Amino acid sequence: MKPLGPIPSGYGANTEGRLLIGGHDVTALIEAAGDTPLFVYDLGMVARRVERLRAAMPAGLEIHYAVKANPFAPLVSAMAGIVDGFDVASDGELRRAIEAGMAAAHVSFAGPGKKARELEAAIRAGATINLESEHEADRALSIGEALGLTPRLAVRINPEFELRGSGMRMGGGAKPFGVDQERVAPLVRRLAEAGADYRGLHVFAGSQSLDGDAIIETQANSVALARQIDDRTGIRAPLVNLGGGFGIPYFAGDVALDVEAIGAALAGRIDGEAERYAIELGRWLVAEAGVYLARIVDRKVSHGKVFLVTDGGLHHQLAASGNFGTVVRRNYPVAVATKFGAEPGEEASVVGCLCTPLDRLADDAMLPRAEPGDIIAVFLAGAYGATASPTAFLGHPAPCEIAISAESAVILT
Ligand SMILES: *Cc1c(COP(=O)(O)O)cnc(C)c1O
Numbered sequence: 001m002k003p004l005g006p007i008p009s010g011y012g013a014n015t016e017g018r019l020l021i022g023g024h025d026v027t028a029l030i031e032a033a034g035d036t037p038l039f040v041y042d043l044g045m046v047a048r049r050v051e052r053l054r055a056a057m058p059a060g061l062e063i064h065y066a067v068k069a070n071p072f073a074p075l076v077s078a079m080a081g082i083v084d085g086f087d088v089a090s091d092g093e094l095r096r097a098i099e100a101g102m103a104a105a106h107v108s109f110a111g112p113g114k115k116a117r118e119l120e121a122a123i124r125a126g127a128t129i130n131l132e133s134e135h136e137a138d139r140a141l142s143i144g145e146a147l148g149l150t151p152r153l154a155v156r157i158n159p160e161f162e163l164r165g166s167g168m169r170m171g172g173g174a175k176p177f178g179v180d181q182e183r184v185a186p187l188v189r190r191l192a193e194a195g196a197d198y199r200g201l202h203v204f205a206g207s208q209s210l211d212g213d214a215i216i217e218t219q220a221n222s223v224a225l226a227r228q229i230d231d232r233t234g235i236r237a238p239l240v241n242l243g244g245g246f247g248i249p250y251f252a253g254d255v256a257l258d259v260e261a262i263g264a265a266l267a268g269r270i271d272g273e274a275e276r277y278a279i280e281l282g283r284w285l286v287a288e289a290g291v292y293l294a295r296i297v298d299r300k301v302s303h304g305k306v307f308l309v310t311d312g313g314l315h316h317q318l319a320a321s322g323n324f325g326t327v328v329r330r331n332y333p334v335a336v337a338t339k340f341g342a343e344p345g346e347e348a349s350v351v352g353c354l355c356t357p358l359d360r361l362a363d364d365a366m367l368p369r370a371e372p373g374d375i376i377a378v379f380l381a382g383a384y385g386a387t388a389s390p391t392a393f394l395g396h397p398a399p400c401e402i403a404i405s406a407e408s409a410v411i412l413t
Contacts, residue, residue: 001347002364003252005333007379008288010045017341019377021291022404026337026375029293029402036295036375037312039401041070041382043078045289050082053285056263058270062278064108064241067093069282069383070290074403076100079285087241087280091118094127108241108280110156110202112176119143119151128152128199130241132178134187141194153191154199154239157184157229161221163206163245164214172205181225185232192235200276201226204243208283212258215245216265223269223277240277242266246284250380251330257284283383290382292317292399293337294361296374297353306348308367310376313352313359316399318389320378323358334362337377342368350376354394 012020019026022042029040053063062084067076071093077100080086085106086097097107109122110130119140122129124147131137131153144151158180162172179187184201191198203222209215219242226240249256270277294312301307314321322329334350336342344366352359361378370376391398 001366002331004331004335004362004365005251005380006249006254007333007335008248010288011291011340011379013341017339019291019335019337019340019375024404026293026377029404030375033400033402035400036293037310037316037399038293039072039316039381039386039399040291040293041072041075041286041401041403042289043075043403043405046075046078046286046382047082049285049289050079053259053281056259057279058263058267058274060274061266061270062239062275064278064280065285066244066280066282067097068387070286070385071096071387072401072403073100075286078403078405085278085280088127091115091121094118094121094125098125105152108154108199108202110204116143120147123147123149123151126152128154130154130156130202131187132156132176134179134183137187137191141191141196144196150195150197152197152199154202154237154241155179155184155187155191156202156204157181157225159203159205159221159225161205161218163209163218165209165211177204178202185229188229188233188235188237192233198235198238200237200239200241201229202241202243204241204245204280206245208247209245210247210249210254210257212262215257215262218243218245219262219266220269238276242277242279244279244281244284246281248284248287248380250332259284287380287383290380290385291337292320292378292381292385294352294376294378296370296372296376299370299372305364306346308348308350308370308376309353310350310361311353312361312376312378312399313354314356314389315352315354315391315393315396316386316389317352317361317378317381319384320381321352321358321360324384324388329360329363331362331365333379334365334367335377335379336368336370337375339368339370339374340377345369353396
């Protein structure tokens, strides 16, 4: 038997024992959406997450959403009304951010390898480009000149420090991201001399950290580094984006972050000037609000082991299958959604419909006995799900996605 990850709070069962998402019976949601596999995002839960973060963080601190975590249009639109800015990583995301109603002045565009077309789109829209290299700075400046527009430019720093305990490290040592910290001040001076609209500094040192002390330390280092660069250039960065890296508990034994403690520590460091700082989060804001639903198509026994074969799989849920940045495969929180109230009755493995042994959604898990027709729920599907998976693999159709709100309206794509 292998343990399952922790089901996030806020999910329960109705009297028929079926999983409720935002108060809706899963079978009704599937009927409304038309079919499985299906992603359901609870916008009410997203809003409560933002509220909790805002209450925890210093007053005035900007909260940005990293669109790549979940670019589903109705979710991005809902976010536009409750956060202070978006971080995008392609011109496609930039378009989506603006269509969702976020003012371009509050959109920043980070990421290596921005194409000329993308730099042009950002400059035309008036979004901030977080520069990843000196060469990118030259390109943005000359595109701005050719367009007769003043580009809004910030510099992403590749800091000497990194976010300890982070699932994906994106700072410290040789990296494709950002400008090495000792070269940032000369670049900022050059931007100012070239007449760019200098928007500030950006540090993003890692992702999926559950170590609150490490996040506090990284934020402190980032604040100190930004002040150092201000001193060296004599130019005050208008906005310092401290990045994020806030993780969520995916696996058995993981403990949720104490964001209130992180906020209290940050308040102590940026007292009186919180307005010039931002944090940008993806996963922490949206992962728990998403559930992936797949239907059991077959139940088979092989060498004494039970396999529940679903119509979903790694083509929609690469991360849950254990093939997205993990070394040792562990189970996400998974449940039989149509028997959510029932006690576990057998050990079973949940697999997908792809012809590869990598396509597993739960290994040797204790679950209520399930039959073909029952629905499997994979939790923590609100971030890095559909769009972070190889949806074209094997030629299955794209999954359905719906967002639900407290007003009980079902919003389709
Ligand atoms: C991916 C990314 C994020 C979001 O990371 P999460 O782990 O989802 O919070 C934020 N900022 C930048 C620059 C990113 O690349």
